[in-house]
Amino acid sequence: MPLFSDLALEASIAARSLADYVTGKGLRLGVTGLSRAGKTVFITALVHNLTRIGSLTVADSRRQMPVFRVWADGRLTRAALDAQPDDAVPRFAYEDHLAALTAGEDRHWPQSTRRISELRITLEFESKAGWRGGPSTLPIDIVDYPGEWLLDLPLLGKSYAQWSRETLEASSSAARAMLAKDWRGFLTTISAEEPADENKARKAAEIFTAYLRACREDRYSLSTLPPGRFLMPGDMEGSPALTFAPLPVAEGADLPAGSLGAMMERRYEAYRTHVVRPFFRDHFARLDRQIVLVDALAALNSGPAAVRDLETALTDILTAFRAGSSSLLSTIFRPRIDRILFAATKADHLHHTSHDRLEAILQHLTGRAIARAQGVGATVDVIALAAVRATREASVRQGRDMLDAIAGIPMAGETIGGETFDGRTEAAIFPGELPADPQSVFRGDALATPAGEAEWRFARFRPPVAMIAADGRPAPLPHIRLDRALEFLLGDKLA
Amino acid sequence: MSDAARSARRPRAFILDDGKGARAPDVEIEAQDDAYEHEALAADLPPDEVAVEQAQKRGIAARALLSWAGVFWSALGGLVTLALGLWFDALIEGLYARAPALGWVGLALLAVAALALLVLATREALAVFRQKRIAAMHAAIAAARAKDDRDAARALMQQLIGLYERRPETARARAQVLDLTREIVDGRDLIDIAERGLMHPLDERVQREIAGAAKRVSVVTAISPRAILDVLFVMAQTARLIRRISEIYGGRPGFLGFLRLVKSVGAHLAITGGMAVGDSLVQQIVGHGIAARLSARLGEGVLNGLLTARVGISAMSVCRPMPFSVEKPPGVSDVAPFLLSRGKSDA
Numbered sequence: 001m002p003l004f005s006d007l008a009l010e011a012s013i014a015a016r017s018l019a020d021y022v023t024g025k026g027l028r029l030g031v032t033g034l035s036r037a038g039k040t041v042f043i044t045a046l047v048h049n050l051t052r053i054g055s056l057t058v059a060d061s062r063r064q065m066p067v068f069r070v071w072a073d074g075r076l077t078r079a080a081l082d083a084q085p086d087d088a089v090p091r092f093a094y095e096d097h098l099a100a101l102t103a104g105e106d107r108h109w110p111q112s113t114r115r116i117s118e119l120r121i122t123l124e125f126e127s128k129a130g131w132r133g134g135p136s137t138l139p140i141d142i143v144d145y146p147g148e149w150l151l152d153l154p155l156l157g158k159s160y161a162q163w164s165r166e167t168l169e170a171s172s173s174a175a176r177a178m179l180a181k182d183w184r185g186f187l188t189t190i191s192a193e194e195p196a197d198e199n200k201a202r203k204a205a206e207i208f209t210a211y212l213r214a215c216r217e218d219r220y221s222l223s224t225l226p227p228g229r230f231l232m233p234g235d236m237e238g239s240p241a242l243t244f245a246p247l248p249v250a251e252g253a254d255l256p257a258g259s260l261g262a263m264m265e266r267r268y269e270a271y272r273t274h275v276v277r278p279f280f281r282d283h284f285a286r287l288d289r290q291i292v293l294v295d296a297l298a299a300l301n302s303g304p305a306a307v308r309d310l311e312t313a314l315t316d317i318l319t320a321f322r323a324g325s326s327s328l329l330s331t332i333f334r335p336r337i338d339r340i341l342f343a344a345t346k347a348d349h350l351h352h353t354s355h356d357r358l359e360a361i362l363q364h365l366t367g368r369a370i371a372r373a374q375g376v377g378a379t380v381d382v383i384a385l386a387a388v389r390a391t392r393e394a395s396v397r398q399g400r401d402m403l404d405a406i407a408g409i410p411m412a413g414e415t416i417g418g419e420t421f422d423g424r425t426e427a428a429i430f431p432g433e434l435p436a437d438p439q440s441v442f443r444g445d446a447l448a449t450p451a452g453e454a455e456w457r458f459a460r461f462r463p464p465v466a467m468i469a470a471d472g473r474p475a476p477l478p479h480i481r482l483d484r485a486l487e488f489l490l491g492d493k494l495a
Numbered sequence: 496m497s498d499a500a501r502s503a504r505r506p507r508a509f510i511l512d513d514g515k516g517a518r519a520p521d522v523e524i525e526a527q528d529d530a531y532e533h534e535a536l537a538a539d540l541p542p543d544e545v546a547v548e549q550a551q552k553r554g555i556a557a558r559a560l561l562s563w564a565g566v567f568w569s570a571l572g573g574l575v576t577l578a579l580g581l582w583f584d585a586l587i588e589g590l591y592a593r594a595p596a597l598g599w600v601g602l603a604l605l606a607v608a609a610l611a612l613l614v615l616a617t618r619e620a621l622a623v624f625r626q627k628r629i630a631a632m633h634a635a636i637a638a639a640r641a642k643d644d645r646d647a648a649r650a651l652m653q654q655l656i657g658l659y660e661r662r663p664e665t666a667r668a669r670a671q672v673l674d675l676t677r678e679i680v681d682g683r684d685l686i687d688i689a690e691r692g693l694m695h696p697l698d699e700r701v702q703r704e705i706a707g708a709a710k711r712v713s714v715v716t717a718i719s720p721r722a723i724l725d726v727l728f729v730m731a732q733t734a735r736l737i738r739r740i741s742e743i744y745g746g747r748p749g750f751l752g753f754l755r756l757v758k759s760v761g762a763h764l765a766i767t768g769g770m771a772v773g774d775s776l777v778q779q780i781v782g783h784g785i786a787a788r789l790s791a792r793l794g795e796g797v798l799n800g801l802l803t804a805r806v807g808i809s810a811m812s813v814c815r816p817m818p819f820s821v822e823k824p825p826g827v828s829d830v831a832p833f834l835l836s837r838g839k840s841d842a
Contacts, residue, residue: 063532352530356681393530396509397523407511407524416508425510428517428524432506457506480531 009277013285017335020286026085026120026139027493028286030337033293034147034223034313035216035232038345038387040110042293043144044097045387046486047121049476050079055469056476064476065483070494072483075126077135084120084141089283092119092144101388102466102474109463115234116145116283125494138493143283147292148228151313152276153284153320155226160265161253163226164246175305175447176215176222183211192247192261201243201263205230208245219448221295221302223313229275241270289489290321291341296362297349297458300434303446311365311442314342318369340373340380341488342366347480348386349458350431351393351404355384357434364438381488386480390461394428403430408461416459423462432456544637544818546766551813554759555752556630615749622752629658629746629816636817640686648682652689655816658745659693668692687821694815698822701740702830705807708736709831713800717792729799736803737810744814756813763809797834804831 033039049065053076056064065071084091097110119142127136155163171180186207190200209230215222216231229242236242244267247260255261294314299306321337344362347355363370363382370380391408405428410416412423421427432455435441466474510518517524540548583605591598632654639647652672659665672689712732719725734753741748741756748756804827812824827834 393527395525395527396517397525398509398519398521403507404527405509405524407526410508416506419508419510421508427511428509430507430509433504454506455504459508 030287030290037293037295042387068483078124082120092117150317151226160268161249161251167246196263204245221298223310303449304444305447344384347384348389360438389478405430414459550763551630553762554755619749622749645682705830709800709804713796716799717796
């Protein structure tokens with residue numbers, strides 16, 4: 001049975017891919033990251049920059065994206081949003097997000113990704129690649145989806161009993177035991193063999209979800225939390241496929257029909273069939289390029305336990321990618337991701353002199369994942385970026401100390417060095433120094449480190465005020481290395 | 496780290512007032528330059544580098560056979576080979592007709608000649624290939640340095656070390672760079688260290704060669720009795736100089752390779768001619784003028800020497816397996832100061 005369904009899945013992926021090839025699809029760029037990594041801001045800034053190229057003078061536009069070759073060479077003539085090819089997928093609400101970012105006094109970071117969405121942007125440029133030179137177009141389908149869903153993909157290969165055991169083991173680790181106390185307490189009151197009861201199942205799912213949510217909180221910033229739809233239910237909220245929870249079940253044991261355990265197992269299977277598999281087939285297996293945004297700063301704020309957890313999550317995410325160098329045959333039948341970029345976002349929250357250390361930490365976080373992807377021929381890179389740059393850099397002299405600081409308007413409620421901000425005051429912040437040895441951030445068990453003890457603390461800032469261009473609409477916002485990311489992801493298609 | 500020093504590096508916030516100064520009295524705040532603009536600028540290839548790569552593409556790294564000229568020469572070469580074949584055939588048959596022993600001798604000589612030709616042709620092909628590889632390495636190193644790409648830089652430095660494996664005098668520099676490729680060093684830094692350690696001694700040798708050639712050319716031009724003699728001498732010296740420079744940097748130009756090299760040097764001179772106005776051309780004219788006032792012959796000698804030095808510098812940029820970045824590309828006044836300073840001290 002599993003073999004048959006796997007075959008059917010592969011066949012439907014190949015058929016879909018062939019259909020894509022025949023109808024002429026664009027380059028599918030996957031944008032993902034765990035929640036609050038900055039996916040929405042990244043896509044909004046990316047689209048805004050590209051579509052507003054016409055509003056910039058030639059000299060200004062060079063300064064905006066010097067590393068993005070097609071842009072800096074002056075070969076990119078126009079970029080416009082187009083109708084997306086998949087009618088059943090929600091459109092990325094670019095206009096709303098941009099309005100939120102550029103709303104003058106009320107500007108705020110746009111709402112986060114709650115479901116999959118898609119946007120097609122078509123680039124018109126002049127190619128200079130030998131005999132294929134001349135005017136060309138490249139449609140790019142940007143696919144935005146929560147990284148939590150990726151953590152579900154390994155579930156495709158796990159039975160209910162196996163998943164239950166792993167989840168229970170994870171919840172007993174030093175970092176999580178305290179957060180999982182309620183749920184583990186509840187587990188002792190129910191057993192898998194007792195008759196099925198909808199109320200108990202709902203209660204179990206509720207408490208389990210509450211535990212997952214607690215892990216995700218700012219203070220803890222844990223990452224590995226499947227099943228992902230429990231945190232990002234989308235439109236499936238309340239359906240039976242989302243109303244289950246792990247129970248202590250022996251692997252291989254037969255659960256009596258009509259028991260609570262059997263009901264949970266059936267729902268777990270339903271979750272895999274109706275949630276995980278369609279996502280894999282319809283969206284995930286069709287990507288050509290992938291950028292994984294990582295909010296390493298939140299994990300660093302929380303402590304080593306959160307950083308290690310993030311590492312596990314990223315490695316799990318990477319096992320889901322079908323990486324490898326692409327060929328004509330693979331393009332037709334089995335698209336492969338041939339370029340993966342890991343980006344530590346919010347790089348504007350620390351001084352540029354610390355970026356090398358941040359990149360080193362990210363390199364370390366994704367080390368296992370990168371080695372795997374490179375082994376099969378994919379190109380992987382790691383950068384520190386900020387899709388929207390909210391700060392400037394300044395040097396602060398206090399007494400004999402010289403500090404490299406960043407200046408901006410911290411969000412209301414942020415606390416640094418005993419100072420709490422109201423969201424209107426501007427401040428220069430010295431966030432502390434990252435260690436020179438990237439391994440040292442993985443050592444220890446601390447979680448939710450209190451502000452007073454931390455050696456670093458990265459505050460969040462409000463978005464910068466957008467300049468108004470000559471046509472009265474907001475000009476592209478400043479960024480850090482967004483151009484480098486674009487060059488890596490798209491550069492070869494725009495040669 | 497002591498506790499006091501540690502607490503000094505703890506996270507801190509300084510509230511700013513409207514004048515963008517700090518509210519606290521003992522704190523000074525100063526805006527910094529935008530580091531990302533510098534970073535982006537560094538990602539662009541400098542114009543010198545673009546000139547060198549263009550020049551390399553026109554000569555050393557040119558793809559033959561894709562032009563009509565290439566087709567013409569190939570077809571003509573084929574015809575000539577056929578004609579030679581016919582002629583040899585007739586010759587050997589004639590020899591056999593006269594005496595079988597003579598025929599055998601002729602055949603043996605032909606075989607030896609063919610073998611030698613094969614070896615020569617292989618060597619030529621290898622030499623061209625080697626130069627192409629050096630040019631490709633040059634471009635790749637420039638790109639890796641611009642992008643600060645650590646992995647690419649490591650691989651390229653291994654290649655560069657391979658290029659100088661047979662040079663005992665580079666042993667220490669090679670070992671040092673090799674050690675660094677295994678450590679965590681930024682791509683850009685690694686390339687810069689390799690340039691300082693590995694390229695610098697070679698650069699110095701090349702500069703001495705250029706200086707020597709310039710000196711010889713200027714002296715011979717000044718004293719030679721016939722114009723045609725010094726034309727020949729200058730050409731021979733220039734050819735020798737270009738060849739020597741290529742050899743010092745690890746190339747081994749044969750005949751074809753040399754032709755390609757000359758093309759590249761010519762292209763580089765043409766491209767950079769305009770840029771050099773500010774630097775050497777003015778000096779050249781000044782130097783020439785003062786020397787020429789003393790003696791027409793001497794002036795010609797100085798001018799020829801200066802031109803030889805210019806050719807040498809172009810050959811240097813084209814043959815070098817990596818671009819000039821931390822090392823300053825030499826100007827005429829660096830390699831042949833005697834031609835200019837003598838003019839000044841005489842004046």
